[in-house]
Amino acid sequence: MIDEVSSGLLRKLLYSLKEELPRAIELRERLHEVPEPSHAEHATSSLVAEALEAGSVEPVARTGLLARVGPPGKAVVVRAELDALPIEEETGAPFAATNGFMHACGHDVHMASLAALFRAAGSVAGSLPKPLVALLQPSEEAYPAGADLIVREGVLDDRTGAVVAAHVHPDVPWGSVSVEAGPVNASSDNLRIVIEGSGGHGAYPHRAHDPIVALSHAVVALQSLISRRLDPMHAAVFSVGWVRAGSAENVIPGVAEAGGTLRALDPEDRGPLREMAGEIVSHTARAHGCVSRVEVTEGEPATVNDPALAEAARSLVSEAGFELAPAMRSCGSDDFGFYGLTSPTLMLFVGLAGAPGTPNLPLHHPRFLPAREAVEAVARAQAVAFTAAASTIDSVML
Template identity: 45%
Template sequence: MPDPDAYEALWSALDRHLPGALDLRRRLHREPDLSGDEAATRDMVLAALPGAGAAVKTAETGAVLRIGGPGPAIGVRGEMDALPVTEETGVAWASARPGVMHACGHDTHLAALVAVAGALAETGPPVPLLAVLQPREETYPSGARDITTSGVLDSERCAAMVGVHVQPLLARGEVACTAGGVNGSSDEFEIVVRGRSGHAAYPHLTNDALLAMSEIVVALQSVVSRSVDPMAPAVVGVSSFSAGNAANVIAGTARATGTVRALASSTRELVHRRITEVAEFVARAHACTASVTITHGEPVLDNDPALVRSITHQLDRRGLPVSGNLRSLGSDDFSYFCERVPSAMLFVGTGTSEPLHSSRFLPDDGDVRALATALMAAYLGTAAALEERAGARGAPAG
């Protein structure tokens, strides 16, 4: 960790790099790229980072750039993709690409990363930093998963990961730094019921797939209320239902899809099992069969408690208001990093009435400053936690 003079020099350097980061944010906002097509965004961000020529390309349109010398490093994630949303903010630097918008704040996250990386490069990082420019946070296949399976984090000796995300549910400038599960796992299911179709005037000669599926949809509402511990958050939601195409024909096939969210891996596994059991047994009661396909998405985003403690100390040291209780069943593929190395995601309040993904969601310049401050505190807290962990093992830090 830096001594007091170096510590203050680091924060002064961050102030110097913020104007350039704010300009970058507006350029990124004006020229957004959809998931899987982020090469131009990646190159724009790399051009603003020191030593961009040493960047390692990964995950098709992503990149990793080391700032600092050899040894274990701290990864800082910046997601790059925009959303298929038509912007309605009315600002002069609104999206120039019809139907594409940075409506989730990824442009501000990238700007904060660039400010922190620039300040650390100027003053010399106490622990090397890995700027992780991640594609495809908003869609599958996950960019974070591809980065974690590519081997680049291992080859770059990534010892921990941090990230920040804007959050309109928090007061402006408030930072949520919460230990344990903070975002839920996110999976999808498809249920197909097969029965026997026939004339609606002769129901006794059919096996009604629509009726069976209707009862399955109702029965699924009891999975969380009757199978899951009331203290364990979970969601099972059916979002689509289709069956039949004629008024006088009983459907022989019905299909439904939905989402599953949970804040603990054990709950996730339990809910998956119960969905399958409910669908199969209810269908059987109607002389039908049911097949269930569950598509696994992001795991639980689990913040490392030791990192959270150390980061919270740094946030307090800078006088930032801190909340330790924000959790939701929203998902973020940052969770794949959490499975590989100790990691922490922070949420920074914008205090806006517009929600994430709204066509009018627009963090301001002050939010970029707050994000950069929180991200620097996260980096410094993680560096201190790694030093403490290395000291406990009797090994030299870094």
């Protein structure tokens, strides 16, 4: 549980945040208007660096930034994402993007909120028990994942006590925050299924080994991967996103391919599910006289909230003016999971459902647009996450 010292720190941060919010809302609109794709967030990075007003800013993963405020020692890293999505915006907002990219996942809000929190922390730097490091991370939406690059560079390893973040979510009620211990976002792997047969004339299928039929049966068989091979109390999903084969109606091709995403909320299920998927495809292909291979592109690990950090944050939620939301776990994925390989982590989900003037739309929709009030909500949630981690990391560091 959190003591009065930690509650006092949170109150100081929240008080200091108030005067930073008008600038943060303006920054959010500027960022939203000029979105940039993964690994090319140069103007975005410059805008945020200027807004941080830090004494020094350290580059990371090419376009990313690290800025530090507070005392010496192991820091609490607060992460926000720089990149946008390749979506044509349809919000009609005065600050809508027109360059073919869009902040349709709330990254503009996360960045502006973190800039406000960083300045607020600077104004009460003498009260911080641990340093706050603002991490502006590139490429959350594309591979190679920015978090993976940062972890591989090792820039956080010896000076980080915990990594925390807050993410807007349209399925969480406005005015509430979801803070759960354990897995909250799934791991993600892409599977490319290739089945090779022997081609021939469509009128003489008995003289061919049809890879399309084999692939079709494999895709259907893979639906039992989750329903019959996994504990029904565990969450996972396999979805096929594309199928490709052939070029003429009367020709049986030699090769058929499909691509899909395999997600597992529980980390221990990830490896076995990949292995079982390969077995299903192999046996199905052989039954049709074909051969197969499954190429796995390993993506993000599951995002797993440290139990002690989650408990500490839950005890601070009401202090920041939030209610505790119902448990929010999903088979969505976030490269934030990579930070859990080296540090305790905590991800909070900030509600948007029912927010002022906010349509009920999913993330990545061309009309997704959090209300301006979301900037304050995310900043308050980031303050909760920082305070919780700063108060507990000495007892939970890996």
